[in-house]
Amino acid sequence: MNPECIDQHFPPNQQSRYINQLLNRVGLTRRRAQCFVRLWVYLFLKEQQAAQRSLPSPLRQLGVPQGFLPCTHREAAVLFYEDQDRGSDRAAGLMLDKLVALGLINKQFDGNTTCIQICLLPEFQAESEAAEQPTTAIDTFNPRTDTIPVANFLARTYNWLNRIPDCTSHQIAKTLRRWSQQYPQGMRVLRRCDTLHPVGFYVLYPTAASSEERFFMAPSKSLHLSTANDVDPIEVAQPGDLTCTSVFVRSWMIEPSFMTPDQVIGMLEDAQTLLQDMQQQFPNLCDIHTLVVHPFHEELTLSLGFHKTGQDPQMPVYWMYMALDRYLALDLGAIAPKLKLSYATNTQDLAFAGRS
Structure with missing residues (x-):
């Protein structure tokens, strides 16, 4: 320009x-x-x-x-x-x-x-x-068309929050495409209906039992999208794995111009449906873990019933946990009037969970 x-x-x-x-x-x-x-x-x-x-x-x-x-x-x-x-x-x-x-x-x-x-x-x-708000719909992440737009707005957020020059759209794009090959049904986007451009994104990642110890270690050891490290610290579980008990919210983001209670609740309700489907593939799934790095994200997760389980000694990030059954039982419509979005609209992008 x-x-x-x-x-x-x-x-x-x-x-x-x-x-x-x-x-x-x-x-x-x-x-x-x-x-x-x-x-x-x-x-x-x-x-x-x-x-x-x-x-x-x-x-x-x-x-x-x-x-x-x-x-x-x-x-x-x-x-x-x-x-x-x-x-x-x-x-x-x-x-x-x-x-x-x-x-x-x-x-x-x-x-x-x-x-x-x-x-x-x-x-x-x-x-x-x-200003007129374009109509949106929640859709499956398409690695062919969504990877670059999503990687770009994730990179803006990570570079702003972490000031890590090595956190590039290219690095994030590679990770997103790798995740889409591992467990594509866990990746969802909030999509504009007029341009089909993604304006929101989240990832639910079934975690292999061998990686569950990460949820009890320093949170910074599980950061992935916001680093230049090619080695993913969290291993995905395969459908049918009876030892899989945890799902990791690896990312959950909405662009601020689309940050309204209706959009937030819509994505949270979509996550409820997706988790119910995941229970069919992972019968023993019972725990939800996520990482939080911003006061707004703490407000949102606390309003849903998450609680802190681990603070990082060197970075302002921490683990939060909620039982899967508790989340599925939430009446999200009743929570909508209580949502506070002031922090989110003053940041670059909403990134509630899983800078990982």
Whole structure:
């Protein structure tokens, strides 16, 4: 995405509408508001282009980019000072710092790249919520069409949470395809009905008895998707294995723009159905284990009845456990009104379980 081209996609008159809505904020001059809106437009377009999503041109309104996206000071200078001579990279960096201080953006630097997150502001919350939500459906993971899109949004989350440069989409894609060969029925996606693009994903992984000791060891020893290690620390059980008693939730994620109680409950109910089917293949299945790394995920798992069983001594991750029979007996419709999604919508992607 070329920062010089944003006016073609979101014209200045549309930008002015957003700028004017921001001017009542303390400390926010028109110039700073203009820089913020142009940065917002650029990162939103950059995100959509990376995801290969088609957009109307010109855009009628802006969506909020999900999580941290790379933006160099050179790119910011082109955005902020497109018609001026005095816009240096250093000046652009100082403007970014002012926008951080004003609570408009978050910024982080991993040693190589500056990454920016646009904050969802109250001025635009109602507009964002009023935007039409595409219809979705839960479907079987298709390794031919879903691997790359799912790997991309998993990689964004893992790189943001762990700041592990080696956690690449390529590495994750290889793991997803390997899992789809081992136990494909355990992989599910939340799919947009208009584009068929996956916007949510989860994996239920029947665990071989030889790997069950992992659930009683330091959680970091069982991380897999978020590492560059080709060796999977957890072995899958084969259908009909009478020694298999545990299922591991290896991933459970929804993109924040689709994070609603209905979507969450829909995926949880789908997991109930899948677990009932798994019981036919693994008659002695009785335990659910998962890994949690974020306060929202703790809130969600606790509301379902999970409890902590092991804390990692070096990383902010821990095991949580729930009896399978308890989960299958849940009235998820009654839980929906109690769900708190504030943490999830302030993170890059919801990743409730199993960064593994």
